[in-house]
Amino acid sequence: MIKIYGARENNLKNINLEIPKNKLVVFTGLSGSGKSTLAFDTLYAEGQRRYIESLSSYARQFLDRVGKPDVDKIEGLTPAIAIDQKTTSKNPRSTVGTITEIYDYLRLLYARVGKQHCHLCGKEISQMSVADIIEQVLKLPPETKLSILAPLVREKKGSFADMIESLRHKGYVRALIDGVMVRLDEEVELLKTKKHTIKVIIDRVVVREENKERIATDIEKALLESYGEVELDISNAEEVGLPTSHIHYSEHLACFDCKISFEPLEPLSFSFNSPKGACPTCDGLGIRYTLDLKKIINEHVSIEEGAIKIFYGFNKSFYAKFLHAFCEGAGINTKIPYEELEEYQQKAILHGGVEDATFFWKKHKLTRKWEGVIKIAYDMLKDEKELGDYMSEKTCDTCGGYRLKKESLAVRLAKKNIADILELPIDQCLAFFKDEKNFASMKAQHKMISEPILKEIKERLYFLFDVGLGYISLGRDARTISGGEAQRIRIASQIGSGLTGVMYVLDEPSIGLHERDTLKLIRTLRSLQKKGNSVIVVEHDKETIKTADFIVDIGPGAGKFGGEVVFQGTNEELLKSNTLTAQYLNGTKVINYRENRKQTRWIELNHVTINNIQNLDVKIPLGNLVAITGVSGSGKSSLILQTLLPVAKEYLNRAKKVNKVAGVECIGLDQLDKVIYLDQSPIGRTPRSNPATYTGVMDEIRALFAKTKEAQIRGYSVGRFSFNVKGGRCEKCQGDGEIKIEMHFLPDIMVKCDVCKGHRYNAQTLEIKYKGKSISDVLSMSVDEAYEFFKAIPKINQKVQTLADVGLGYITLGQNAVTLSGGEAQRIKLAKELSKKDTGNTLYVLDEPTTGLHFADVDRLVKVLHHLTDMGNSVLVIEHNMDVIKNADYMIDMGPEGGSYGGRIIAMGTPFEVARDAEKSESYTGKFLAVELESEKKNP
Structure with missing residues (x-):
């Protein structure tokens, strides 16, 4: 145990708990009740801390530092691995293939058994003998001026003094070193x-003819x-x-027809992180950054009105x-308008014209050649950051976005290159290797x-x-995968690692999964557990809870009303509680809020x-709560997001000119x-960002404090009550309330500011009181608490109430935005919208709003979504949660x-209609x- x-x-209230080892254990409970605190901030943190502290001080400095959690003691703990919802990597070079290490095996496979083809003519290439090479060189056109080179070192570190001295002794006079001609009879220092x-x-x-033998x-x-x-440099x-x-x-290796030879294949030949394999144009990124004309030009206005956006503004009137x-x-x-100009006129503005332009500038008459907006833009925007504002990603023309050299892409296995x-x-890739x-x-x-390589890949x-x-x-950019997908990739990688005796802690692995795929996920979690591991899952999904060996329910409420174990035991025991x-x-x-x-x-x-x-037509009802459903990857986000x-944004931003x-x-x-x-992006990225x-x-709270009698006597304005500017904030911590202390080989610690004691403000500001x-x-x-406290102040009370309405009654007004989950951030945004004046003709789009929500929180959320719809608005939710889907007015x-x-609409109508026709359709959701x-019906 x-x-x-x-x-x-x-918020944990001195919990004592025993959890069975090597079992599938689910922690559940209301959002904010303390599940993640117990699983990640206590169990995982202590497991990590013990492991890291067991290492040498030298090794510890390279590892993430974990402070000791507030717990008396934990017995029976094993090494811990956390698999959370964070995106795997922000590196543009990371792909699904590199994260899972499948790409490493693919590179090895292609290097060992791939067939090389010429990237110019497509023919399979063969090796050249000395006689073949001499014959090819002698076939060059007469009067070709050659420098015959012997490549000795390629991109290697060293001074190579002995090699250079050896070349001198052999009588060689010149060498090309790093592309520069060097005389060997002079001093060469590298x-x-x-x-x-x-x-x-x-x-x-x-x-x-007379030089053939030579x-x-x-x-x-x-x-x-x-x-x-051998290399030839041809000067003419x-x-x-x-x-x-x-x-x-x-x-x-060489292609006789194209008169080129190839280096022997090695795994690095297929690495887009190495010069040996990476496309030289895009350096293995698959994309290039180019000036985006849409960002430079506003086509809908005239030149006089500022169509060329970069030519207007401070210091740009020239x-x-x-x-x-x-x-x-x-x-x-x-x-x-620029868009109404003739094509040749637009081309002249962009790329330059034959006419010189004469104009007056600061009392001087100037005559200059117009070189075009694009050339001038590059000259103007010297600063990389300023230039970046006008750049866009474009697929690399050389490699077609596949990141590798053409020579590497010409290597084939079963008629497919590595990019194919x-x-x-994944499903087709698996079928290919199994065939x-x-x-x-x-x-x-x-x-x-x-054989062994294919086994690992499969x-x-x-x-x-x-x-x-x-x-x-496998080629999918790691930056484009969701948190849920990233987590499941890591789960798959862990199964592949074959570790045993480990405690895995997972954060809602069912997020983003259709009910059908959740059953597959549970099988995977079971396989992790059966290898002799403890699997602890923070989860709200019904199926996962039902399947667990042991369930811990944290509650009874959220925030300060939670933090207690209200139930522990099996699913059968839970249902009776x-x-x-x-x-x-x-x-x-x-x-149940169905409005029909x-x-x-x-x-x-x-x-x-x-x-x-592909060429899809769809009708979406307005004034309804509409659920967009389907298995993962079926096209929901492609259609809506x-x-x-x-x-819709383009249409509304362009004053409804086009459809x-x-x-x-x-x-x-x-x-x-x-x-x-x-x-679900963060509402802020600094400790000073918070729900308030x-x-x-x-703003309303600051105004309220500024109106108090004492504040007016002291002459304090609204700015005095901001922790973002000097005046009222504590200058020691600059309004953060905490100070980071570096401990070098020990974990860094965040301590309360010793001046303001964590209150963020200076003593004089804190003397101002309201009630x-x-x-x-x-x-x-x-x-x-704030809702009760500000009952008499409608402006504050109404905004606070909307936060409570979306199930966030447990968070504090000043809670650091960095500590909020994606689901909480999304609901804060929803609360902000609810507090605004409503036009009744707004389309709200939400992507999986039930992320991180308990059944009771989902209940509250569905009520809020129907409230938005009652006011005449339209709400579109991309969702897998059956409680939301069954309460929608319409579903696609x-x-x-x-x-x-995927990519097709297989069912549409009311939830009742889709469920009724499920047997006749291909709809898993139905x-x-x-x-x-x-x-x-059975449990009315």
């Missing part, structure tokens, strides 16, 4: 800490010096009609005058080499498939083609006043599967919904 004694971290490339010049000769001898000498390689390539001035030959003078000379109308494999969804026909023609030796692909990630590809969780599980409480609103107003999206969606949302954007026709947007997307500042209630409370006291209040189900097998509605 894992035994916890006296856990008091955050920094040993820098990488160098050294090529000795064997001879300089012209291709002529050239042959030179080639043999070069091949001998460089162990089978253009003159003799050669397409390149540099030719590389090798005794190893360019504006220059442009006007050019347009006048070229006969370009500056009073009509990376583009396949023995693809490797039937392989040589016996190659089969023997590839195992890892299977684990990814089994956690519901069959729709994503009377906790809030049990009431929703056994059917005593049911989330009619569908009378619609918006239509036609010809949607994006990602896996990548199509409807940008189209067609990026090939998508949208009808009915004139019925909307605004569109609001409430995502974000919702605007802080006996200082502004620091108010910020320390929970939302529920995408599928039937993820990736290329089938699960039918079961949910049936169980509701």
